[in-house]
Amino acid sequence: MWTRKKTWPGENREDWLVLYKGISVGRVLKDKSVPYVESWISAVQLYPALEGVSPDMERALESVREMVLKVPDLEKQVDDKRNCKNIYKWGNGT
Numbered sequence: 001m002w003t004r005k006k007t008w009p010g011e012n013r014e015d016w017l018v019l020y021k022g023i024s025v026g027r028v029l030k031d032k033s034v035p036y037v038e039s040w041i042s043a044v045q046l047y048p049a050l051e052g053v054s055p056d057m058e059r060a061l062e063s064v065r066e067m068v069l070k071v072p073d074l075e076k077q078v079d080d081k082r083n084c085k086n087i088y089k090w091g092n093g094t
Contacts, residue, residue, distance in 0.1 A: 001021055007029070016057075028040055028041070028061055029041050030057075044067045046078075050067045052067070
C-alpha cells in the first residue's frame with residue numbers, strides 16, 4: 001500500500017515521493033539549509049497540505065504516513081488524483 005520512489009530518477013538527490021496505493025501523496029527530502037545538522041522535510045501533497053521536520057529519513061517517512069492517514073476524505077482525494085478529477089491533468093496523478 002505504501003511505497004516511495006525517487007523524485008528525480010537518475011540524479012543523486014535525497015528526495016523521494018511517497019505513494020499511497022500507487023498515487024503520490026507526499027514527499028520527503030533532505031534539508032540542506034542548515035550545514036552539519038541532518039534533518040528531513042516531510043510534506044503531504046493533499047488537502048490540507050501539511051509539513052514537518054524529522055531527524056532522519058525513516059521518521060520523516062513515518063511522519064508523512066501519519067499525516068496522510070489523518071487527511072479528511074483521503075480515499076476520495078486519492079481516487080480523484082488517480083482519475084485526474086478536480087485537479088490539473090498532469091499525467092497519471094503521480
